[in-house]
Amino acid sequence: MHQRPTPSTSTGIPSTSADVQTQSDEPGPSTSTAEKTWSTDPRSASAKKVAAILDSTWTRKDVKMLSPSMEGIHSVINQYAPEMFSFSYEGMLCRIYLAALHFNENTNRAQAMDREGNPAFSICYPRAKQTTGGYTVRKVLIKATHNFSKRIMEKVLLLCAAGADTRAKYPELKANPGYLTAKVTRPDKTQAVKEFVSRFGKAVEPVGRPEGTEGVVVPASKATKK
Template sequence: MYWCAASSNGNGEMVLQKWQSILNHVANIHHGHGDQFQECQHGPLEERAWIKQGSMAHDELKSVVNGRMLVKDIKKLSPGQQTSGLEAFHKVVCHFAPKMVHFFHSQMNARLYLAALHFNENSSREQAVDKNGTPMYSISYPKGRKGEGIAKEVKVNYYIKFISEYVDQLMEEVLLHRQVHQTYSQARIYRNLERARPGPLSTSTPRRPKQDIIENQICCFNRL
């Protein structure tokens, strides 16, 4: 599915035809898929057991490939941008600002800045190599693969090579402010932190009088 989207340059109909060509490919039919995608792009294939068209296995696969919602949505797949990076960033945010802990606006703002700094500093780490210069991989065994291993690149250790860069800059900034401003209150006024702080969400709409709320509650119970 990823290849279908990445190789179609945003052409939704092409994405769909490539996806539906699976039904022909597994039956050893590699031509005549559609008007835009007429043949498979792979090279010669070795002998294998193919799925016969009209068989129960092929019909089951067909019901999945041609699922109504899937066929509708697959045309909208992004050709280049995926959500894995965003999901990785959200994981970093949850590390700096856990959802089970309450933070005020200024605290949350600072923690989001830290998460962004940390992610930007470490999201493009190079693959680690061993002493012989060979790229390193780790093997994981997801439940959905039924024991089949997946190779994942081992990245360089960011605690050693990367994390100190932005942390050192932050510490230098803290020490500089400590020398210029003798107290936290002075530094707070200098940074004008109160200016950007929004009011509570509950104040964004006008409040009904207390008596009206009570009377409405009583009427609701009387109707029951």
């Protein structure tokens, strides 16, 4: 084992090779053992430190803003499920699965080559840089592949030939959770109006109320107090 240089004793670090050798020979867990300790024992100090970092507010915000991976998968989802159209639950679920398969297959595409065998690049002119004449150089990647579609069609043909009930076999297709708005409890209109009036003004009877308007509630801000 290589020994590090031995500085002077004024720094508080042992200055003799024997002292260095004694420190390196002290019993202790190896790197792999230490990693297993915090990863398998949630009560260890190292596991608590890692959990505190992963559960921090800054980490959660950063994960939501991951780029360019998150932007890439969002653009692929928009290709398979355009926001201008409305899809059923099963249709949207299948389109998201297709987008994920497409993204995983083409996420690490190699750079294309030009006719001379050199890496290909392209120049684009973003709208934000048009006034200054700026530009952006981008790598030209090879064309995307869709080999996953062939495997899906082969699987579909096998399921159809076997007469399998896909809805009973796959839990994702068993139940439709319905629209999110269906789970919202709608308030009673009379109670909502009553709470609104009590919040923004006390209801009073104005002076000179026309006949036939008894029982109509008028906010205090618009009524004449007696």
